[in-house]
Amino acid sequence: MTLEQVAQDAMQIILHAGEARKHCTDALKDIENSDFDSAKEKMKLANAEIVIAHRVQTNCIQKETEGAKGEYSVLFAHAQDTLMTVYSEINIAKRLIDIFESLNQRLIQLEMANK
Structure with missing residues (x-):
């Protein structure tokens, strides 16, 4: 593998991981607003992006295990x-949802019980 490759x-890994982070951050904002359905949808988008990034990384690792030589890259x-x-x-965001x-459900139940 060339240094350029x-x-x-x-850069592909960074791009897709960055998109995943953006969707994750947006989901956290939705959690803050108790919009859990929207948060879950944004987490699906984050997951799709992180899968792409992970696939690029896996392909690179597979190439190396198949004998492709590459130099260390910061x-x-x-x-x-x-x-x-x-x-x-x-x-962490998935767990926070x-x-x-x-x-939120507990609070709703408490509010209903106090009416």
Whole structure:
């Protein structure tokens, strides 16, 4: 693999991971507004983007295991770091949807009981 190809792959990972982060951030804003359906939809978009980024990374790793030689790239290391960080953010956001949706339901039940 040429350094140029490694850089192109790294940029694809960063691009799609960045889009995933944007959707995840938008979902967190929806959680803040108790719009859980919208948050879930945005998380689907985030997941689709992170899958693309992960696929690019996996293809690069497969090429290397098949014998393709490549030089170390700080940009590619950054791309992998970004991918894994955003992946963690997505996992946390998914849990936050569940947590806040549950809390919201409890509040609604309490409000109904106090009427």
